[in-house]
Amino acid sequence: MDVFEVCDTTGWLGKTLGFLVLDLEDRDGKTRDIFSRTFDHCFVEHGFVQSAVPCVAIVSPWNRSRPRKPTLLTHSGLRVFSHELGHAIHSFAQGVKAKGPSDFVEVPSILAENWMHEPKVLQRLSCHYTYLKPQYLVAWKDAWKKNHPSKNLPPQPPRQAPLDMFSEISYQRHPRHDMYDTLKVLWMSMVDFTLHNSSEEELSSMDFGVVCKQVLDEWTRIFTPSAGEGPSQNNSYLHWPILKNYDTSAYCYLLAKIYGYDIWSKYFARNPFNKRAGRRWRKIVLEHHDTKVSWNPIDKLVDLLMYKIFGVPRTHMEALTKFMGRKPDSRAFVRALKAPANKNQTFWRRMGIRIGYVW
Numbered sequence: 001m002d003v004f005e006v007c008d009t010t011g012w013l014g015k016t017l018g019f020l021v022l023d024l025e026d027r028d029g030k031t032r033d034i035f036s037r038t039f040d041h042c043f044v045e046h047g048f049v050q051s052a053v054p055c056v057a058i059v060s061p062w063n064r065s066r067p068r069k070p071t072l073l074t075h076s077g078l079r080v081f082s083h084e085l086g087h088a089i090h091s092f093a094q095g096v097k098a099k100g101p102s103d104f105v106e107v108p109s110i111l112a113e114n115w116m117h118e119p120k121v122l123q124r125l126s127c128h129y130t131y132l133k134p135q136y137l138v139a140w141k142d143a144w145k146k147n148h149p150s151k152n153l154p155p156q157p158p159r160q161a162p163l164d165m166f167s168e169i170s171y172q173r174h175p176r177h178d179m180y181d182t183l184k185v186l187w188m189s190m191v192d193f194t195l196h197n198s199s200e201e202e203l204s205s206m207d208f209g210v211v212c213k214q215v216l217d218e219w220t221r222i223f224t225p226s227a228g229e230g231p232s233q234n235n236s237y238l239h240w241p242i243l244k245n246y247d248t249s250a251y252c253y254l255l256a257k258i259y260g261y262d263i264w265s266k267y268f269a270r271n272p273f274n275k276r277a278g279r280r281w282r283k284i285v286l287e288h289h290d291t292k293v294s295w296n297p298i299d300k301l302v303d304l305l306m307y308k309i310f311g312v313p314r315t316h317m318e319a320l321t322k323f324m325g326r327k328p329d330s331r332a333f334v335r336a337l338k339a340p341a342n343k344n345q346t347f348w349r350r351m352g353i354r355i356g357y358v359w
């Protein structure tokens with residue numbers, strides 16, 4: 001387990017924003033999920049003032065490294081980690097105050113996934129495992145000799161992965177490639193709406209499995225030959241964490257995919273290291289707190305004037321609109337869906353590349 005202190009490098013004093021705990025390796029009795037949790041009861045001293053900062057733990061069940069075998073991540077594992085890191089960064093920017101509307105919370109994390117499809121970012125993060133420990137280099141040489149007894153040992157692979165290795169991976173960000181995932185979150189959103197639009201009476205006689213299949217057939221038209229026919233044999237849908245954790249807001253994943261793609265296309269697609277846009281994203285959106293709802297007409301008028309005259313956003317949507325210079329929309333996402341697919345992709349390449357690089 002590693003603990004990192006997260007500091008604000010934009011200020012003079014390098015103020016502590018919080019603590020990041022990485023509990024990534026598997027152990028007996030540990031959950032099989034990957035998730036992040038925020039604890040709001042850590043205190044730091046800034047001069048004479050003591051203040052509360054968030055402590056965020058990212059937990060995963062990745063294999064423990066062994067003396068001759070490192071922990072290697074698949075690209076999808078790295079993507080999930082960056083998603084949870086996006087949640088953590090949002091928490092550090094927010095501080096210990098309220099976290100905003102539940103249908104916004106996935107936007108920063110799904111946007112963060114985009115960097116893990118960027119070849120230059122992946123190359124920067126990559127390191128061939130033989131450079132981590134001398135035992136790994138010996139293990140690599142032994143494995144090579146065992147698998148190629150009649151051949152000479154090749155030179156050690158370069159420390160960083162070559163850039164062209166990632167050209168295929170960058171395609172996975174494309175909405176057309178991600179279609180299955182998009183349809184899945186659409187399906188879950190519609191099931192969520194169906195359940196919450198049903199009366200108690202309807203719910204008591206509802207076969208949840210059948211409803212799930214009907215929605216799947218109606219909205220996605222994929223692999224449902226028996227949709228709606230007969231009683232369901234499998235109610236495993238009941239355990240979907242999305243339905244459990246995002247009561248009536250399961251659509252937040254779909255919304256975040258669309259808004260995340262819009263933000264990425266406008267500010268980061270050409271330059272993923274766009275510092276200015278990154279700082280604006282942090283200051284305007286991540287650090288934003290909604291104005292408290294007040295029934296006092298004078299408070300309402302003051303908030304309205306602050307927004308109209310000084311551009312102080314009252315809601316997350318206004319903060320997003322200020323950041324984008326317009327309302328976020330689905331045009332970039334829909335345009336990408338309509339764009340022709342990359343014909344150079346082979347099936348196996350699209351399925352992802354598993355290689356000996358540690359990310």
Ligand SMILES: [Zn+2]
Nearest residue numbers: 083087106109
């Ligand atoms: Zn998330």
